[in-house]
Amino acid sequence: MDSASFQFVMFGLAAAMLSNLSRSRVWRSIVLFIASIAFLALLSHDPIVFLPLIGFLLLGYAGLLLVERGWSKAMVFSLLAVIVVYIWLKKYTFLPEGVFLRSAYFTLGLSYILFRVLHLIIEAGDASERRHVGLGAYLIYTLNFTTLVSGPIQRYDEFARDEFAIEPIVLGPRTVGLQLERIVRGFFKVNVLAMLLHAVQEDALAQMSQPLPLPQKLFSAFRLAVAYPFFLYANFSGYIDIVIALARLMRVRLPENFDRPFSASSFLDFWNRWHITLSTWLKTYVYNPLLMALMRRISSVALEPLLGVFCFFVTFFLVGVWHGRTSEFVVFGILQGGGISINKLWQLGLARGLGRKGYKAFAKNSIYIAFGRGLTFSWFAFSTFWFWANWKQIDKVFTAISIAQWLVVWLAIWLSATVVLSIWEVLRAALLSIKTAEGPVLTSRYARVVYASALGLAAFVITFLLNQPAPDIVYKAF
């Protein structure tokens, strides 16, 4: 149930059908709440394991109430308390082993609940946005089963606008059809594409330690590096496709989390397209306040761009560190923050060297964009080694071939990504340019029915006839 399984989809569709029995917001809220509780109950039958989660939710709500009642000084305390308890419950490895709870307990989705709780507390402290969030609304928002496991991270006002609307948003046959097609697409991505890409990566990893001739070993290194970003995309975005569609069938619009990330021509652009709700959250609550605070303290105009670079580093370092509890994720964070900062410095340097107009013209150059796209993919692929591997595996992989050979592999990845992703962009544009009066043929409902049927058939054969289970949703571990 905590993956993009057939059971999860059926559960979501049943909840959506029940929810649509009445247009009343009370009814819809009751159905969503009961479905979310039932979802948790299906994940664990032992109520005791939920006690820490309940405590965490109550702590967050207490903090929210204090801030809502005008105790603005309580905001910092509440935020710190929630973060500290979160770190403790998630058993971050820098804390001593002895302080952790001994018995097993439920932490699935805790990271995403954290973001929602922090968002509520911070917004409650904003004098311009006074509102009261009742306990029921708080629980429905934080425990919403469509966003519990892996997001997306939705703002409360957006959630409340749809969930508690007197007149619910339209849900006609066209929208239902689009959502069903999206569920099939998401199911295919997770259960077929991600499964195959995972196998490619696992095979390549095993081959790295086998006695293979050098060309084959280099090819294994190439596949190992390239397969994981695509796997992660199929795994995570497929799950997000399913939950966005299920929520939409319950008349709630969840924010998009991906926007063609491998089309990004720079690392800055990449993080505008990958896990969008996470990067947006951190830009809102870390980057902006930090930059404002630094600019207030350091008033030098010359240093302003560098302050931005520093804030970018801190923000995306936190993006990386958030993903895990071990030292590997610190390196992952440094690589994300480093990539973003170097990218920003490069832009600043070019703008200074070429002038604003010159830089703008240069940035539009299709060859520059193509190589930028290839480099962005390569850097992300490189950084993901600290995302999926532990130090032992990293050591094994990077010592399997020499440094010079790795450089050849990364150069090959950069060039291949440049060429392949460019061909994909051109092909996509060409296909979408075939239009009728209603829009591109490829996005017509007839085309959608054809490929949803094809993807559905493939997913059925792989999942049910071949009984091939897909790997877990990677982001549910965070």
Added chain:
Amino acid sequence: MNDAHLRFDRGAAAGDAEGCRERKLPLRDWLLLPILSLLTICFLAAVTESIARRMFSESKTDEEQCWVLNDPTTGVRGIPNSVCQVKIPESQLTEYKYNSCGHRAGMECGPRQPGAYRIVMTGSSFAMGLAVPREQTFAALLPQELSQRTGHKVELYNVGMGYRFAHSVALRFDDALAAKPDVILWAASPMDIEQSSFVVPASQASAGRGLWIRVHEALGRESAWNKARSLWEIASAGLFSHLEASRTVLMLQHFLYSSQSLYVSSYLRGGDEHSGFLKAEPSADWKNRLRQTDMDVANMQARASAAGIPFVTVLLPNRSQAAMISMGEWPAGYDPYKLEGELRSIVTSHGGIYIDILPDFRNIPNPERYYFPVDGHPDANGHAIIAGMLAKELARGAVPGLRATE
């Protein structure tokens, strides 16, 4: 592909946000779209199945037409002087030619060539060389390899046969002794131990009766709900088994199982009956199988000793076992060497000789490539590798008569 849809979805969502009413779906689409979906599925299923049938064709005949399958006193045996031409979906057309003793030996049964050292090999389908031309089987290649390594003239008489698992090997041990060997080699596979009590296959008639018995039982249930549920289970299981038997499924399995990790994980999920021998702690069923094997080995060893002939056993790994050994890592609770350890102790405890080729698979990258991915038997390349490994171990001195000359 995804991107275009996402954009479109967002457009639709934006329409909602503005409070736009959704445009009505034209009436014709309520009929057209389901038909389009159905046609797509039928078209793809038909095209894929026809491609699969072309790529993975099989002969109408099978190797069992050359076998006697219904004699529990002897186990499965070859029909003397019969010839069958068989193609399984993953193999080439293969000829099975049996001599006057019903053996796929590549020679007439009778005395050895003058001056030759004769190995008589027994075992099941691995030893027999199922789906591989006889001249490419390790039974055919091993004498050449051994002759080169030892300087002796070596010949191999193969009495291996499909379904000749551990107990049947013991039942037909006289075949091996009658061939007047210098040494008897039992080339066992994990399947030989899994099916250690097997003698002859169940007849098709009894399998057919099973379906009617199940339907009858379903109709005899108390409530209408239980009847309906049982019939539904029988029907869906029947439909699934038909779909699973399609060539499309075989083709997809063939390509998916080319992946080492996918194959191993699928195999380990296959249940204790098939993959239990890979567990570090065998189940009670596997312990029973090993006990049965122990009795059969004791019997064979006693007869071989009485005839003064060395009895040598080797375990040939199956596809997943070879892959796991090559990977060097396996999930907790598993051990691809476990069965070999058990078999070695059984064989040596009765005074037999055990030779060990499993560790050699560590040095072969992706050894699973040398097996048919779905069928699971070694292909011609696999047989060549096994022949090399066996020759190396036999020439090392495990069998005094085969020790390499200085």
